[in-house]
Amino acid sequence: xxxxxxxxxxxxxxxxxxxxxxxxxxxxxxxxxxxxxxxxxxxxxxxxxxxxxxxxxxxxxxxxxxxxxxxxxxxxxxxxxxxxxxxxxxxxxxxxxxxxxxxxxxxxxxxxxxxxxxxxxxxxxxxxxxxxxxxxxxxxxxxxxxxxxxxxxxxxxxxxxxxxxxxxxxxxxxxxxxxxxxxxxxxxxxxxxxxxxxxxxxxxxxxxxxxxxxxxxxxxxxxxxxxxxxxxxxxxxxxxxxxxxxxxxxxxxxxxxxxxxxxxxxxxxxxxxxxxxxxxxxxxxxxxxxxxxxxxxxxxxxxxxxxxxxxxxxxxxxxxxxxxxxxxxxxxxxxxxxxxxxxxxxxxxxxxxxxxxxxxxxxxxxxxxxxxxxxxxxxxxxxxxx
Numbered sequence: 001x002x003x004x005x006x007x008x009x010x011x012x013x014x015x016x017x018x019x020x021x022x023x024x025x026x027x028x029x030x031x032x033x034x035x036x037x038x039x040x041x042x043x044x045x046x047x048x049x050x051x052x053x054x055x056x057x058x059x060x061x062x063x064x065x066x067x068x069x070x071x072x073x074x075x076x077x078x079x080x081x082x083x084x085x086x087x088x089x090x091x092x093x094x095x096x097x098x099x100x101x102x103x104x105x106x107x108x109x110x111x112x113x114x115x116x117x118x119x120x121x122x123x124x125x126x127x128x129x130x131x132x133x134x135x136x137x138x139x140x141x142x143x144x145x146x147x148x149x150x151x152x153x154x155x156x157x158x159x160x161x162x163x164x165x166x167x168x169x170x171x172x173x174x175x176x177x178x179x180x181x182x183x184x185x186x187x188x189x190x191x192x193x194x195x196x197x198x199x200x201x202x203x204x205x206x207x208x209x210x211x212x213x214x215x216x217x218x219x220x221x222x223x224x225x226x227x228x229x230x231x232x233x234x235x236x237x238x239x240x241x242x243x244x245x246x247x248x249x250x251x252x253x254x255x256x257x258x259x260x261x262x263x264x265x266x267x268x269x270x271x272x273x274x275x276x277x278x279x280x281x282x283x284x285x286x287x288x289x290x291x292x293x294x295x296x297x298x299x300x301x302x303x304x305x306x307x308x309x310x311x312x313x314x315x316x317x318x319x320x321x322x323x324x325x326x327x328x329x330x331x332x333x334x335x336x337x338x339x340x341x342x343x344x345x346x347x348x349x350x351x352x353x354x355x356x357x358x359x360x361x362x363x364x365x366x367x368x369x370x371x372x373x374x375x376x377x378x379x380x381x382x383x384x385x386x
Contacts, residue, residue, distance in 0.1 A: 037059075134228065244300075
């Protein structure tokens with residue numbers, strides 16, 4: 001039986017998720033087509049990707065890079081666009097079947113909403129979209145009858161555990177965390193953590209921002225909020241479990257206290273491929289779990305005193321309104337400042353807490369409110385640093 005090839009738009013093609021998504025597409029050229037590629041700054045890599053995959057359209061978000069990109073691709077029959085408005089228009093193309101939203105941070109929100117308005121299937125790798133505007137995005141997806149398939153390894157695991165469970169009620173989601181590279185560090189040691197140390201994740205190959213978030217446990221806080229919207233649970237039903245081996249990607253506990261778990265190697269190509277091929281499972285070259293080689297699987301409670309960002313995430317979703325948007329914007333700026341080596345490692349959580357206390361709270365925000373909140377929050381945390 002012939003299967004229709006899926007045309008996929010990759011938002012963030014030069015990032016960690018985007019490059020691994022292209023590996024999946026290259027492995028299944030009869031099933032998937034890289035129809036559109038979007039990047040922000042890494043124009044040299046984008047040019048290489050375009051020459052290899054020959055998409056229909058390519059968009060560079062940073063307009064200052066447009067002329068360089070256009071000139072480099074002038075010999076190819078590829079449409080070359082630039083700017084955020086072009087991204088929002090591109091995702092509405094009738095030929096696109098699926099949009100992989102792998103842009104970093106708040107920038108992924110408006111293109112995702114635009115794609116949902118156009119009825120596209122969303123492969124969601126941009127967790128900030130649901131953190132910032134979960135209620136708005138999920139209600140719009142329901143209205144447009146638009147599937148949102150999780151790409152984060154943890155949410156993909158939960159999604160897989162729920163397949164075939166129908167209306168069986170979830171008692172608890174057990175959201176696993178590697179614990180990052182500083183799980184055993186003391187508070188004094190955390191104060192001296194360097195940029196290079198924080199970017200050296202023990203298990204996963206990820207982009208810089210996600211790697212830093214993983215080390216502070218903010219990543220688990222954002223994923224907890226995302227899980228609330230994706231799976232219709234209360235934040236109190238999402239329990240973070242530190243699992244250093246990263247073999248169990250997450251678990252679901254049902255009312256009869258049975259626990260379903262999804263296991264696999266820590267390789268992002270696996271959840272990307274599952275989202276692309278869903279509901280099918282395609283053969284993979286990722287090695288299977290060798291249970292005889294595993295020495296042990298261990299589990300711990302997260303230390304919220306050493307890693308308070310996780311607590312701030314629970315506080316933000318408890319407050320509701322635009323508070324998760326405030327949390328996200330403050331975190332994005334704090335992480336960037338740390339990567340620029342302008343603040344210390346433990347300064348990130350301190351600045352996030354102070355910003356949440358100072359920012360203006362809106363109980364029932366609109367999309368414009370979210371956009372305004374993001375701008376104002378970034379100004380507040382910048383002032384705190386100065």
